[in-house]
Amino acid sequence: MQLNIQTLINEPEVEFDETVEVDLKDANLGSEQTTYPARVYGKITRLGNNYIVRGAVDTTVKLICGRCLDEVDYNIHANLFNEFSSDLTYCEDEVILVKGTIIDLSDSILEAILLELPFGFVCNEDCLGICKVCGTNRNIDQCDCNQSVIDLRLEQFKDIFSEV
Numbered sequence: 029m030q031l032n033i034q035t036l037i038n039e040p041e042v043e044f045d046e047t048v049e050v051d052l053k054d055a056n057l058g059s060e061q062t063t064y065p066a067r068v069y070g071k072i073t074r075l076g077n078n079y080i081v082r083g084a085v086d087t088t089v090k091l092i093c094g095r096c097l098d099e100v101d102y103n104i105h106a107n108l109f110n111e112f113s114s115d116l117t118y119c120e121d122e123v124i125l126v127k128g129t130i131i132d133l134s135d136s137i138l139e140a141i142l143l144e145l146p147f148g149f150v151c152n153e154d155c156l157g158i159c160k161v162c163g164t165n166r167n168i169d170q171c172d173c174n175q176s177v178i179d180l181r182l183e184q185f186k187d188i189f190s191e192v
């Protein structure tokens with residue numbers, strides 16, 4: 029997503045509100061769907077040669093539950109805060125160089141979303157997961173397997189079920 033900062037020559041601040049496609053293929057979320065629409069909104073403020081972007085990213089991604097392997101919609105609201113500058117000498121640490129009159133927010137948007145992704149996602153705190161003995165989704169069906177005794181030969185399959 030690119031913002032043209034030409035209008036900021038006359039104004040100290042401009043607002044933006046756009047919907048962009050975000051590609052989360054590299055995040056390996058486990059779902060077949062890898063691109064998601066995201067609403068990106070906020071404002072950009074000019075301070076001399078520097079530009080402060082403040083806003084948010086709203087999107088809904090599909091995540092796989094680590095226990096039952098179900099695919100669930102997961103809402104993300106990520107804060108967007110980035111500093112840009114057209115002055116190369118100022119571009120250290122977190123400040124990103126502006127090329128011409130364009131501020132490219134693509135990396136910032138992706139980064140903001142990735143930061144909000146949960147680690148070890150479960151569809152529900154009470155998710156019963158998949159039976160390690162017979163493979164039944166225990167949220168849907170009950171089975172009579174003894175959960176405390178896992179045959180050693182089945183132990184090797186345990187990883188398959190816990191793999192996301």
Ligand SMILES: [Zn+2]
Binds near residue numbers: 157
């Ligand atoms: Zn689950």
Ligand SMILES: [Zn+2]
Binds near residue numbers: 161163172173
């Ligand atoms: Zn079972």
